[in-house]
Amino acid sequence: MSQTSDQMELREEDVVKHYAAALRMLDGFDHAPRIADARENPVAEKSSGVGTRRRFRSTTPGLVTKRTARTEGVQLIARVESADQGDGLCSPVQASVLQGLRRALAIALAVAEQYGDRTGLADLKRANLEGSLPSGKKAEFSEMLSAEALISLYVFGSATAFLLASHATEDTVEVGEVEEVLTDNGQLALHGVLWELDQDIGSFATSESKLVATVLAFAESLMAKVAARASTAPRLEPFTAASWRVEAEGFTVDGFSPAHAAKSSKLTMTFKKPNEVVGNHIAKYQAMKLAKMIMAYDFERKLNPFAELGGFIFTFMGDGKPGTGKTTLIQMMAGLINDYCQVAGYPFRYQNLSTDNIDSYQGKSGQNAKAFINNIIDPNVIGFGTIDDIDQLAGKRGDRQSSAGQLEITAVLMESFAGANTVVRGNCTFGMFSNYPENVDDALRQRAGARFLVDGPITRDDYIDILYLLMGKNHDIPVGNHEVFSAQEIKKAVTASFESHARPHEEGLERVFDRVNKDIGKLDTIAKLGTYLKGIQEADERFTGRAIKNITDAVKVRAMDFELPDEWMENPDLFLFKDYDTKKAMIDDMRQPITVEMVIQEINRYADSEFRYADKSDEVAIETMIRDFGRQEEAKRRYLEGKG
Missing domain, CATH: 3.40.50.300 (P-loop containing nucleotide triphosphate hydrolases)
Known part of the structure; x- marks a missing residue:
């Protein structure tokens, strides 16, 4: 399908150059959770729709304080490969999930880079590293970093859902709300959600079909959370006003709107003539x-x-x-x-x-x-x-x-x-x-x-x-x-x-x-x-x-x-x-x-x-009123008998 006139091509070389960075994230990094609670011993899901995460937490400004948290080693490749009850080899489904995650991370990094080039964020980053960032630019710099984080997270979620859609089965998983959404900068934001995805896979992915369902449910929940946050965030207009297309998969980035893969349902019903x-x-x-x-x-x-x-x-x-x-x-x-x-x-x-x-x-x-x-x-x-x-x-x-x-x-x-x-x-x-x-x-x-x-x-x-x-x-x-x-x-x-x-x-x-x-x-x-x-x-x-x-x-x-x-x-x-x-x-x-x-x-x-x-x-x-009247009469009769 040809790209439309208002879409820019996200070139394949611009995506592939981020493969190494994406693979490093999947291979392993350390992350100290700042919002979500770590699960010491993630357990398999006991029943459909019952999650282990706390559903609600305080969002009152000023009540979230810096806490001393244990650093968690995140190794998503190892986590995904363990989602088949101990088989020593990586299965085709596991490989597809890992390839999809790597590709989604690379696309997210590439779009974030495009945002940085279009807004001047890349120049501000260089000035900050050199210690020459003007004090009058610090607030703008902080807002742009937060915008970059939201963009990275949303594109990662959308690309993951799009790329893995064809592997979906009838299995579903309820992962709850994504909590570790950090907006300091793009890389830390991705580290936070990958840490939480690792926790969810450990809790819910008891089979290959559950693995795919867990990742897809997480991606959908992540997009919903980030889109809600982005509705009031500044500095996002250069992203929402633009549109990109990755030609290899036909994946499009169009603001905070999800990209849908044209996949069919796998129907198991008995059809009638x-x-x-x-x-x-x-x-x-x-x-x-x-x-x-x-x-x-x-x-x-x-x-x-x-x-x-x-x-x-x-x-x-x-x-x-x-x-x-x-x-x-x-x-x-x-x-x-x-x-x-x-x-x-x-x-x-x-x-x-x-x-x-x-x-x-x-x-x-x-x-x-x-x-x-x-x-x-x-x-x-x-x-x-x-x-x-x-x-x-x-x-x-x-x-x-x-x-x-x-x-x-x-x-x-x-x-x-x-x-x-x-x-x-x-x-x-x-x-x-x-x-x-x-x-x-x-x-x-x-x-x-x-x-x-x-x-x-x-x-x-x-x-x-x-x-x-x-x-x-x-x-x-x-x-x-x-x-x-x-x-x-x-x-x-x-x-x-x-x-x-x-x-x-x-x-x-x-x-x-x-x-x-x-x-x-x-x-x-x-x-x-x-x-x-x-x-x-x-x-x-x-x-x-x-x-x-x-x-x-x-x-x-x-x-x-x-x-x-x-x-x-x-x-x-x-x-x-x-x-x-x-x-x-x-x-x-x-x-x-x-x-x-x-x-x-x-x-x-x-x-x-x-x-x-x-x-x-x-x-x-x-009929309901008749029953109610009957109950009232019976209640009155018993009440009077009790008093007598």
């Missing part, structure tokens, strides 16, 4: 369409024609009763995208945000959610993020049962899905799934641009098909008078499903629909449709402008009511590898005109879901 999803016709159809829509993403333009034309689903919510097929739908959609990406050679990244990401430590749950979002929206990959059982994961504001961690996740998801800085490129989509969507925060639920009602098998044919499917082949029971899977013919089933929404399904919405039709007649103009929307809002005050936007987005998706041909996915040259403008023109030619029937159906589909959620939410609230 569309014919193995019985019922759920609209949800299945839209999931299949969306899987192909994502593949139209243009990696050069960093944009999807569907996103520009207005037919892309960035967020959706799938709801239904337990056992109706939400997990199967996820497996089907992930499998389709995975297969398409393998054919095209695109990196695909799938991740699920689960209840494991709720942490008792303040701010950590939000960090986990933000890391999940950043991992999926990475413009260098095709991404699919799911949030299963979102009613358990994201807290409902105002609900006393919601924990602080759940509310942190809610805030991150709301800001990420429809915040001021949200950019929809069309390379990824997020699916929220729940058996109890009425328990999801109203504002978060309305950030789902599309609604997939996952209602499972409905008709007699559906139940015959699912029985046939799940019975397998180890029997000779005749099928009988039934054509297997004919009812699952997607176009036929979807057309019937959409047409069924010509009238509302929910009783409360039906009353609004009939009243408006009686008052103003057939809904065949924009004005009459707007009157219907106002009537819905009067019946449910939560039906706001965001609901109208979601409905119009869904209508635009219906205008794209076509599936990209299978052969376009099987032969990338026919579509996927075309330039952006050609792909956009090909899609535009297939668009259909928007009709009144489409608009009415999408209004009813969306409003039905809101009325369904409201009815469930009200019923749950009523």
